[in-house]
Amino acid sequence: MILQAGRPVFVASSNQENFRINKILVGWKDTREARRAVIDAMPFLQMAQEVHVITIDNDASDETWSSLDDVVASLSFHGVKAKASVFPEKSDGGTIADVADATHADLIISAPTATAG
Template sequence: MTYKSILLNLNIDGIVAPVIKLGVEMARRFDARLIGFSAADVPPPIVMEGGTTFEGESMMLQHQNIERRIEDLRAELEDRAGTTVETEWRGAVGNPTRLLINAACAADLIVTASPKGSTSGNVHRSADLGNLILQAGRPVFVAANDQKSIRPNKIIVGWKNTREARRAVVDAMPFLQIAQEVRIITINEKATDAIWNSLNDVVAFLSRHGVKAKAEIFPERSDGGAIVDVADALHADLIISGGYGHSRLREWIFGGATRSLLENDRLNRVMSH
């Protein structure tokens, strides 16, 4: 398995140069087509006492500004990619999350930066990462905010024997196969036989795909943040994890591993659902 098509999301208000550099490097590494994407929408008129806050002329101006910015992003991607990477561009005025999810069918992998605010933000100006992970049907690479290049030498897999985690391991196989060190991490207070059997099964599965991995168990934290702490302590280059094993509402209220990962913008993450 490899990535032959990468969908690179450029947040219209974000600092895009590091993300473009990352996308181009990935496309070169995997010999993949790079599909640049950007979208933003004009907020609907807000009706208030005495009339609306946005008139037709103002909305038209916002629409034109979005189109100009999207065109600038297209030109920047093509300039930085040069002739060594095959590129395609998809830009539109519309809901960025919905349009990005619709475009996901054209790619093996989605690459995006964390919008400011991580799990929330301006829904008209940046993709909602939670909805993207839940609905795209593709693995999502969420880049660290200080990303300059990707060297996935040391990878941590956040493991729980769930559909989401099993999917994530398969989806991230191209990264795992080029890593120098892979650790399968389970966060649990009890090292039961069932947990160790599951971990050993994953290690054996990866071995058959040419990936040498080591399994470990670490104690749990109530807020789901233990996997982030382990990744920081081990200086991991990349975390692979299933997304939203619990409902998104439950994680928003009580915390959880997915929420902790999305809120930590110092780490590169690949997440699948």
């Protein structure tokens, strides 16, 4: 359902009593869907105290870093202070969740990824 929604989907824990958005993690891949997710989340991003844009790539190229620099510059244009990082892919696929946990992110912004099959 989430992949087919065609709209932003906000998922909160069932035991969530309060919601804060001090620290936001943006899972970035240079796709139309990721750009749309960032634009749709702009009100949240503008309220955050920290925004960390990450991409998962074992061999980050200049193109990867250029894409990250572009999204950080775009966020800056909208008044959002952000920093960018690249993390290697993990075999269990938990990298974004691991970074979110390590940085105590309150919110993850990410575009859905289509799976084969």
